[in-house]
Amino acid sequence: MSVDILVRIKRLVLAGRVRFTAKAQSEIDRDDLTRSEVLESIINAQSIAKTIRARSRFRATAGEKLYVIRSLSYSGTLIYTKGKIGPSAEGPVLYVLISSKVATLGD
Numbered sequence: 001m002s003v004d005i006l007v008r009i010k011r012l013v014l015a016g017r018v019r020f021t022a023k024a025q026s027e028i029d030r031d032d033l034t035r036s037e038v039l040e041s042i043i044n045a046q047s048i049a050k051t052i053r054a055r056s057r058f059r060a061t062a063g064e065k066l067y068v069i070r071s072l073s074y075s076g077t078l079i080y081t082k083g084k085i086g087p088s089a090e091g092p093v094l095y096v097l098i099s100s101k102v103a104t105l106g107d
Contacts, residue, residue, distance in 0.1 A: 067083055068081070077102060
């Protein structure tokens with residue numbers, strides 16, 4: 001099942017159906033990454049590292065699934081991303097990146 005989800009996420013990325021939250025963009029800027037590197041790492045991913053349920057009371061949907069991907073960009077940087085598949089005003093589905101940063105041992 002997670003392979004099907006990963007394929008779906010990669011197709012959304014390739015179709016440009018991605019949105020970065022302010023938090024994700026802040027992490028990208030802080031770690032001196034580019035959006036392209038983050039997207040490359042998702043395309044290069046071999047698996048979803050883990051699936052978690054959102055616990056934040058500020059989330060629109062309690063318990064929504066978040067997908068953690070740890071993978072390399074084309075330049076070899078290990079990048080941690082966390083995102084969700086959700087609805088969009090422009091169409092039925094969008095991959096929303098909630099977190100995007102250089103991976104560390106604690107991720």
